[in-house]
Amino acid sequence: MKEAQLIENDFTASWIHEIKTPLTAMKLIMDAQSNPDISKIETEWLRIHLLVEQQLYMTRLPALESDYVLERLSVQRLAVEEVQELAPWCMEKNLAVNIEGNDAAVVTDRKWCRFIIRQILTNAIKYSPSETSLTFRTVVTEQENVYLDIIDEGPGIQPHDLPRIFDKGFTGGNGRIHNAATGLGLYLAQTVAAKIGITLQVQSSQSQGTTMRMTFIDLNAFEIVRRGHAENIPL
Structure with missing residues (x-):
């Protein structure tokens, strides 16, 4: 079960890193625009970004001790x-x-x-x-x-x-x-x-x-x- 969970976490982390690439590209495009409607889209983008980041930290949580710098x-x-x-x-x-x-x-x-x-x-x-x-x-x-x-x-x-x-x-x-x-x-x-x-x-x-x-x-x-x-x- 532990091995299966580790494999699942690896797949999740891989997916998160893949999805962050188009999210980063979207942010660069939004930053280059001056249209007032962009701000509404940016807020929704932020919510997606926060959810993706939260999921990434959840996959890292079991190994927090090895990813900890005081x-x-x-x-x-x-x-x-x-x-x-x-x-x-x-x-x-x-x-x-x-x-x-x-x-x-x-x-x-x-x-x-x-x-x-x-x-x-x-x-x-x-x-x-x-x-x-x-x-x-x-x-x-x-x-x-x-x-x-x-x-x-x-x-x-x-x-x-x-x-x-x-x-x-x-x-x-x-x-x-x-x-x-x-x-x-x-x-x-x-x-x-x-x-x-x-x-x-x-x-x-x-x-x-x-x-x-x-x-x-x-x-x-x-x-x-x-x-x-x-x-x-x-x-």
């Missing part, structure tokens, strides 16, 4: 990179994006951390009403842990849904109303976060939006991991 990175810069990636969708809904708090350095893997932010941000954009705001807020604790809060002004999450939002396949009340949820985004975000040492928490109340908090461990924990690998010490 770096000291700006947490606000990681957030800005994802906002830039999703800018056409934000512009379509006329969403303002705010950055609050002082920037901080975190030790993490750039690619996988951005994947987590992307899943959270995608949900925030999807459920946010037009002409509202998205806020990224950074906080540094006395223990040198770093919080990144991603705050939206959407409908919030119903209290009875909160314990299940990270469950695989769970769409919740908002997902069924909008008929646009796969039940995979937050599940994948939580799965990756647990593997790379990030804690995810949610604070939400109906009609007052949702705050998703990413907590990054302090730098001392990174030093322990780094020394362990350098000296080949079992951790």
Whole structure:
């Protein structure tokens, strides 16, 4: 069964790489056009692109440990990179994006951390009403842990849904109303976060939006991991 799953993952990864070629060509064509209608097409293209990327990361997930590089990175810069990636969708809904708090350095893997932010941000954009705001807020604790809060002004999450939002396949009340949820985004975000040492928490109340908090461990924990690998010490 394991061998069959590996073969299936290889086929899926191969298909994704093949489909990315025409998607890239389409993006180049759209970038060269100035027609206002292109922006609508670009938003739909972005949704396809995000789904393809999500599937690619799903095939890589079982081998995450072999595709993991720790770096000291700006947490606000990681957030800005994802906002830039999703800018056409934000512009379509006329969403303002705010950055609050002082920037901080975190030790993490750039690619996988951005994947987590992307899943959270995608949900925030999807459920946010037009002409509202998205806020990224950074906080540094006395223990040198770093919080990144991603705050939206959407409908919030119903209290009875909160314990299940990270469950695989769970769409919740908002997902069924909008008929646009796969039940995979937050599940994948939580799965990756647990593997790379990030804690995810949610604070939400109906009609007052949702705050998703990413907590990054302090730098001392990174030093322990780094020394362990350098000296080949079992951790």
